[in-house]
Amino acid sequence: MIVTARPKRTKSFQYVVLFGYLVFLGFPLLWMLSMSFKGPRELVELYPSFIPEDFTFENYRTALTEDDHQLVRNGINSLKVAVVTALLTTMIGLPAAYVLARRRGVITRLGLGWILISQMFPLILIIIPLFLLLRDLKLTNSHIGLVLVYVVWALPFILFMLYTYVRAIPPDLEEAATVDGATRFQILIGIIAPLLLPGIVVTTLFAFITAWNEFFFALVILESPDLTTLPLRLAQYVGIEGVVRFGPLAAAALLATVPSLLLFVFIQRWLTGGLLSGAVKG
Amino acid sequence: MSTVPEVRLPRRGRSRAGSGLSGREAMLLLIPALLPVVILSVLPLVRGIYLGFTDSRAGLGVPTNFIGLDNFRALLEDDLFVNSFKIGLIWSVSVTAIGFVFALGLALLLTQNLRGRWLARSLALVPWAMPAVVVGIMWKLVFQPQAGILNETLRRGQLPGETTDWLSSFSWALPAVILVGVWAGMPQTTVALLAGLQSIQDELHEAAAVDGASTWQRFRTITLPQLRPVIIAITTLDFIWNFNSFGLVYVLTEGGPAGKTQLPMLFAYSQAFEYGEFGYASALGSAMVVVIAVVLVFYLWGRLKETT
Numbered sequence: 001m002i003v004t005a006r007p008k009r010t011k012s013f014q015y016v017v018l019f020g021y022l023v024f025l026g027f028p029l030l031w032m033l034s035m036s037f038k039g040p041r042e043l044v045e046l047y048p049s050f051i052p053e054d055f056t057f058e059n060y061r062t063a064l065t066e067d068d069h070q071l072v073r074n075g076i077n078s079l080k081v082a083v084v085t086a087l088l089t090t091m092i093g094l095p096a097a098y099v100l101a102r103r104r105g106v107i108t109r110l111g112l113g114w115i116l117i118s119q120m121f122p123l124i125l126i127i128i129p130l131f132l133l134l135r136d137l138k139l140t141n142s143h144i145g146l147v148l149v150y151v152v153w154a155l156p157f158i159l160f161m162l163y164t165y166v167r168a169i170p171p172d173l174e175e176a177a178t179v180d181g182a183t184r185f186q187i188l189i190g191i192i193a194p195l196l197l198p199g200i201v202v203t204t205l206f207a208f209i210t211a212w213n214e215f216f217f218a219l220v221i222l223e224s225p226d227l228t229t230l231p232l233r234l235a236q237y238v239g240i241e242g243v244v245r246f247g248p249l250a251a252a253a254l255l256a257t258v259p260s261l262l263l264f265v266f267i268q269r270w271l272t273g274g275l276l277s278g279a280v281k282g
Numbered sequence: 283m284s285t286v287p288e289v290r291l292p293r294r295g296r297s298r299a300g301s302g303l304s305g306r307e308a309m310l311l312l313i314p315a316l317l318p319v320v321i322l323s324v325l326p327l328v329r330g331i332y333l334g335f336t337d338s339r340a341g342l343g344v345p346t347n348f349i350g351l352d353n354f355r356a357l358l359e360d361d362l363f364v365n366s367f368k369i370g371l372i373w374s375v376s377v378t379a380i381g382f383v384f385a386l387g388l389a390l391l392l393t394q395n396l397r398g399r400w401l402a403r404s405l406a407l408v409p410w411a412m413p414a415v416v417v418g419i420m421w422k423l424v425f426q427p428q429a430g431i432l433n434e435t436l437r438r439g440q441l442p443g444e445t446t447d448w449l450s451s452f453s454w455a456l457p458a459v460i461l462v463g464v465w466a467g468m469p470q471t472t473v474a475l476l477a478g479l480q481s482i483q484d485e486l487h488e489a490a491a492v493d494g495a496s497t498w499q500r501f502r503t504i505t506l507p508q509l510r511p512v513i514i515a516i517t518t519l520d521f522i523w524n525f526n527s528f529g530l531v532y533v534l535t536e537g538g539p540a541g542k543t544q545l546p547m548l549f550a551y552s553q554a555f556e557y558g559e560f561g562y563a564s565a566l567g568s569a570m571v572v573v574i575a576v577v578l579v580f581y582l583w584g585r586l587k588e589t590t
Contacts, residue, residue, distance in 0.1 A: 010497075014391060014394055014396055015396065017387065017391060018391050018396055018398060018399065018402055021387075021388055021391070021402050021405075021406075022398070022401060022402055022405065024384075024465070025402065025405040025406055025408070025465070025468065026401075026405050027424075027431070028420050028421060028423075028424050028465070029405075029408065029420070031420070031423060031424055031431045032419075032420045032423055035423055035429075043429060044428075044429065045429070046428055047434065047437070048429050048430075048431065048434050050431065091314070092314040092315045092318065093315060095311035095312070095314060095315070096311065096312050096314070096315035096316070098311060099303065099308045099311045099312050102303050103303055103308055107308065107312065114319070114324075118323065119519065119522060119523075120522055120571070120574060121327060121526075121567075121571060122525075122526045122546070122547060122550070122567050122570040122571065123526065123528070123547070124330075124547060124550040124551065124554065124563055124564070124566065124567040124570070125327060125330040125331065125564060125567035125568065125570075125571070126323065126326050126327055126330055127554075128330055128333060128338075128554055128560050128563060128564055128567075129325075129326035129327075129329040129330045129333065130322065130326050132329075132560075133322075133326065135342075148318070148322060149322065151318060151322075152318050152319060152322040152323045153323075155315060155318075155319060159315065184303070184307045184310075184311070188311075209411060212413070213411075213412070213413035213414065213415075214413075215413065215414055215415050215528075215529040215532075216528050216529060216551075220551075220555060230413070231413045231414075231415040231416075231529070232415075234413075234415050234416065234419060235415050235418075235529075235532070235533055237419075238418075238419060238422065238533055246423060246426070246429065249419060249423075250419070250420075250423060253415075253416045253419045253420065254416075256413060256416060257411070257412050257413065257416050260411045260412070260413070261408070261411045261412070263411075264407070264410065264411030265411075268407055268410075
């Protein structure tokens with residue numbers, strides 16, 4: 001956009017609107033943060049203040065230790081599931097993305113078409129047959145079953161991300177290697193993977209965040225409290241109402257967000273940049 | 283690059299693509315992804331559509347019979363179904379439309395040289411990284427009738443509504459969850475629109491400015507038309523995502539009060555996993571696909587007609 005001699009009024013108007021956005025986007029976050037530091041007396045007060053008056057870490061202590069450290073155990077479950085999902089998805093996604101990027105034809109069109117269609121179907125249509133299948137395999141209420149579902153569910157978008165990254169690499173290098181007699185596997189590991197490393201890292205972390213945040217499948221597949229992941233635990237927490245519970249609830253919700261938020265801060269530059277270049281290239 | 287093309291001999295059995303990937307190699311590389319997708323995604327999808335024509339129930343060892351269109355006939359007579367699809371359409375159209383306007387406004391602001399825009403940009407991305415459950419919990423705290431910040435702000439500003447229990451109110455629950463939906467959907471829409479805005483060439487604006495076009499005229503005649511493909515793509519995706527949304531509203535209201543926020547997925551979930559009606563819930567899923575498809579056909583057809 002070019003800057004002409006803009007009237008001052010426009011600028012101030014823009015700042016007012018920008019301020020409005022900041023309030024809308026940031027206020028709920030700050031409020032949750034504020035509540036997580038309020039003591040039990042302040043939480044039930046009729047005229048709550050924005051900044052906690054008796055600032056305390058009590059809610060975090062409660063959230064982490066109550067029910068015999070249930071939240072910590074759930075966190076470990078989430079971590080296990082998300083790490084395995086992220087690694088598996090990238091591992092099976094990379095070779096496939098390579099093929100989609102390098103071969104034109106029926107396979108590629110089918111693959112990309114599937115990625116698109118898979119975004120359209122309501123999960124209910126897939127979860128019932130999956131539930132029946134996992135039940136036959138005795139994999140309901142297990143992390144293995146959940147990971148299997150997550151891998152397939154996260155794969156389309158991961159595949160699309162990797163596909164755009166591979167397409168950005170010129171094929172000349174591979175041609176030279178093929179002439180030198182390298183096998184396809186050697187090319188993939190020796191040439192493509194190193195060049196793609198930033199993209200692979202971003203994709204893996206994105207898959208981790210996706211699995212870490214997921215709720216619906218976990219709700220259907222997991223039953224035992226000992227296997228429960230964090231979002232599931234938090235949702236059950238909401239059921240236990242009572243204003244006094246809001247402090248530990250806010251604390252637990254914030255703790256559950258920290259890992260994915262940190263990773264997201266790390267990858268957001270590449271994520272938006274990569275998607276942008278993918279979108280512009282079409 | 284193309285200085286000596288004749289030196290490169292065509293390799294037999296290789297594909298057309300530059301890297302020389304044979305069909306067998308391609309298959310080998312695809313199988314690790316293809317196998318799980320077919321077994322855990324394509325086949326379940328087909329089976330899911332089939333289940334909609336059966337009386338499948340949750341219990342182990344319960345026989346499943348083919349019952350033709352009975353489920354779909356029952357759907358049309360089910361007030362809860364009609365209600366949930368109506369709510370689903372109101373929710374997804376509102377969230378998509380309001381979210382689009384909000385995101386476009388923000389994206390336009392972010393292209394301006396304003397102090398503090400980095401903060402708005404970062405904040406707009408935050409919902410992307412948050413579990414839907416946490417977003418729900420957060421807004422529950424905001425809407426809380428006594429201890430919530432919304433009512434406290436109304437109280438201090440001496441505005442009406444300070445005692446409203448937003449999420450339990452018959453008239454306010456749906457607007458309240460729509461607002462949360464807009465908040466949660468900001469990142470993807472803003473990022474897409476921002477990308478679209480940045481790909482518009484400055485020359486177009488400059489030329490128009492030289493011709494004496496006002497900011498509003500330039501927005502209408504240059505920005506919007508140039509942005510069209512991005513707008514259509516992102517609103518389409520948003521609509522699909524919103525219509526299939528589950529976690530957010532599940533945490534906020536569980537579909538209440540009295541079904542006022544009962545989105546189709548919430549209804550389908552309760553049919554399947556609370557009442558064990560697998561066949562009926564699958565038919566619901568198929569009906570959702572049909573509704574999405576019909577809305578999109580009309581929407582895309584309308585947009586196409588505008589261009590010609």
